[in-house]
Amino acid sequence: MKNPSNVFCFILKQQLLELADKIGYVNTGLKEEEISRCISKIKGSMKNDLAPNKPMHVDNKCSICQEEYEDEGDEEMGKLCCGHSFHIQCIKQWLLQKNACPVCKTEASPR
Ligand SMILES: [Zn+2]
Numbered sequence: 678m679k680n681p682s683n684v685f686c687f688i689l690k691q692q693l694l695e696l697a698d699k700i701g702y703v704n705t706g707l708k709e710e711e712i713s714r715c716i717s718k719i720k721g722s723m724k725n726d727l728a729p730n731k732p733m734h735v736d737n738k739c740s741i742c743q744e745e746y747e748d749e750g751d752e753e754m755g756k757l758c759c760g761h762s763f764h765i766q767c768i769k770q771w772l773l774q775k776n777a778c779p780v781c782k783t784e785a786s787p788r
């Protein structure tokens with residue numbers, strides 16, 4: 678006959694393991710709402726107007742997927758507080774995994 682308290686212990690252990698997984702996840706990546714807070718959305722067609730005096734950000738391609746931005750069109754891009762910008766979908770995926778700019782490693786959402 679099974680000892681019910683052992684079963685309970687087993688379940689508790691499983692839950693703790695799951696919790697540990699979640700905590701680990703949160704420590705390295707960001708949550709959706711944090712991501713939307715630290716990305717400023719810009720349209721691809723606006724990118725040349727944004728920082729005409731900052732020669733450091735004239736990258737024409739997304740450093741995450743290595744695809745060039747479309748010159749015209751309304752491609753949506755996300756700009757981090759460090760000034761680097763990427764395809765909005767690329768940087769969102771990235772920040773889910775890691776709270777850092779792929780280029781300069783600046784924390785995207787300092788805490
Ligand atoms: Zn991209």
Ligand SMILES: [Zn+2]
Nearest residue numbers: 759761778781
């Ligand atoms: Zn950066």
